Amino acid sequence: MKLHVYISNNESYLRGSYDTCFTVFEDCDFAKRCYPESIYVCEIEIPEVDISDVTQAAVTALEVEITDVRADFQAKLDGLETRKANLLAITHQP
Secondary structure, eight states, rough: OOEEEOOOOOHHHHHHHHTEEEEEESSSSHHHHTTTTEEEEEEEEEOOOOOHHHHHHHHHHHHHHHHHHHHHHHHHHHHHHHHHHHHHHHHHHO
């Protein structure tokens, strides 16, 4: 896949703040039409990304996050149950 790199924020670039000044476009004509003030830098070639690998990685990350949230939620519920049991024990109520 060919990508075209442009300087889109000339002021940041001139100040040496490179983290926000570059923009990448797949379509060179789109960049010229929509962002005429941008300065063309170079063209780079990157290998195509297999979308199934990206999807699987995202699903795996979400499953880990879901597991963590469930564990946190269960820990909070257990804490509340313990507090309830302690309160009832102190007041001698069933």
